Structure formats: C-alpha cells, structure tokens
Amino acid sequence: MKMIVPVEGASGNSEISGSLGRAPYYLLYDTEAEVSTYIENPVADSPSGAGVGAAQTLIDAGADVLLTLRCGDRAYEVLREAGIKVFLAISGDAESNIEAYLQGRLSEFASVHEGHHHGAV
C-alpha cells in the first residue's frame, strides 16, 4: 500500500504541511517495500487550482491513502473518484502520522472545507 503525507521538507522527518495543494513536497511511503520517497509538488506555486493539481500528482504516484490536515472540496472529489482514501492527520511530523495510521488511530475525513480557491477572478 502506498501512503502520501504532504510535508514541508524533503529530508529527514519533516513536519506535515498545513496545506494539501501548497505543500512543497509529498512523502510517499510504500508499506510493503518500507521505502520512503519524496515527490516535489509541481503546482505548489500555481496561481489557482493547486488542490486539483495536487490530487492529480497523488493519483499519478499510485497512492492508496492520503494523510492530510486539510483537503478542499475539489481535490476531495478527484481523490474520491480515484478511490484514494483520505484520513485526517494530526499536526506534527510525517513519521508520527504514518505510525498513527498504521495503528488505526486516524479516522477518515468526514467533511471537506470549501477550499481557499486562490486566484479566482
């Protein structure tokens, strides 16, 4: 299974990012291989639609599960369509979140926020 955590840095045990679409990196953790890789977020500075762009990145990475603090309605729609499960993370670092998920301490997103929709004209 492949898990994704949006993170602030691309090394060591990074802090989870407060934003899904604007996170600079995504930590991809493969539970079978027990391997972590960092994916750069290509849409972090996009004027608009970062949430949808991020969701696309997650799909392309083959993610099964996303651990995030927040998720906008559009990104959620794309993720749901792709069958990616979204879990509500806890603030802190990526490792403790993955641990919490594996121990079954995180719960699935019940609701999404309306999003910031940056750059709407």
Add this chain to the structure above:
Amino acid sequence: MKVAVLSGKGGTGKTMLSVNLAAASGPSTYVDCDVEEPNGHLFFKPDESFGETVSVPVPRADRDECDGCMACVRFCRYHALAYSLDRLIVFDDMCHSCGGCAEICPRKAITEHPREVGVFRTGRSGDVSVYTGTMNVGEAAGLPVIRRLLEMTAFSYGKNIFIDCPPGSSCSVMECIKDADFCVLVAEPTIFGAHNLEMVSELVRVFGRPYGVVLNKVIENERDPSEEYCLDNGLPILGRIPFDIGLGRTCSEARIASRENVVFERMFREIFEKMTEMVSR
C-alpha cells in the same frame, strides 16, 4: 467618446456619477459593468426590450475517444482538469475557456459546450440606451459578462458611452478601461478614499489613458485627503460634487438628479465638458 467611470473602492459614487453624466449629455449610452451588483438600471428604469444569456465554452471529453494521455491535464495551467480511472474530470468553474485542451488533444476527444454564466439586458430611458450585465449567483468571474457588454457597445454611432466599472483595480476593471477614451476616477474625502484613488490612478497611468478626478461628497472647509493627493501629485480635478442632503436623498430614492434639477444638470454637464476638452487637447 467612451468614458470609463471607476474608483478604488465601492460606495464612492461611480453609479451616481455615470448615471448623471449619461443623463446630462444625451443622447448617450450607459453600460453597467458592475456585474456583481448592477444598480444603474434602478435609476434609469429602462423599458428592457432585449435580453440574452451569456455563456462560456467548457470542455467535455468523449470517453470512447479519450485514451488518457493527459496532454490536456498537463496543459491546463488553471488545473481545471484531472484524470482519474479512465475519466476526465472537468471543474467548470475553474475553466478560463481558453480552448487549449480541445486544441491540444491528439485524438480530438474534447469538444466545447456552452455554460451559462450570466445575462445582459438592454433598454431605453429617455435618450439614454441602458445596457446591464448580471452574472449568475455563485459565479467566480464576471469577465465574460463584461466582455459581452463591451462587445455590444463597441461602436458608439456618434453617441457618448459611459461605462460604470466594477470597484477596484482588478482585471475586470482593466477590461473596462482598455478601450476607453477617458477615465474618470471618483474619490471620496477619506484617508481610505485617497488610498484607493492612488491605486486606480496608478492603473490608468499604466494604461496610458487620459484621466481626471471627480471629488465626491465634498464638505466646504473640511480636509479632503483625496483632494490633497490630487494637488500633491498633479492629478487633474474635473469637478467637486458637494455633500448635499438633497442630492443624497435623490440618489437613495433612485432618482436622477440631473434630470430633475437644473443646478445639478449644469454641474454634471460641466464635468463632462471638461473631459471633452481634455480629450480633444
């Protein structure tokens, strides 16, 4: 002559001024581009004889033709497209209708379909032709409706056109002033008003448009930060509209001062004559 009436903030008197200028200098055309909340028609009460919906094209993919190459998803810089499990997801409200996705699709699987975003109406009020645009509730962008309005009024046929702009200095305002012969900046005598006047005056200078300022709600012998800004920076002042209870009441009752009162009619006509003079110079 095409005159754009703008201000950095709402409530300074854009509609009051454009309505009265149009009424005082008829036959003319009044175009309400404040499509989020158009209210010039409340003054003119035109007999609206013509109306049409405004639509923008949005993409749809033919699932049988689409092979999931994702060229369109990568192309869309607004991220209005996503591809998941053999299906192209389109977020209509994020689409800027550039048509690039349909153009770039190697299998020609994308076609464009109209999506309604607003309406415009036209009608007459005396010798003034009134054009009103209204965007649908929930829409993020008023630009398509504004463009349609300006397209409709691109030719003046010798009449003066007054464009009542949306407030601020964003892209919808730029659309309204880019073909204007003259820009009128309306300012009120507050520090906030002066700050917003500075912002719009910078914008009209970027566009290289001739412009002038109308000071509104002027109180005799009171400090006016907007006037100070004009004097300090050499902005031409076209006129001063007094903070007058009669004018205020006329406006709040949605009546047109320059049609009812010769003093106001003369005042608005003088403002207009000053612009004409500046343009012909």
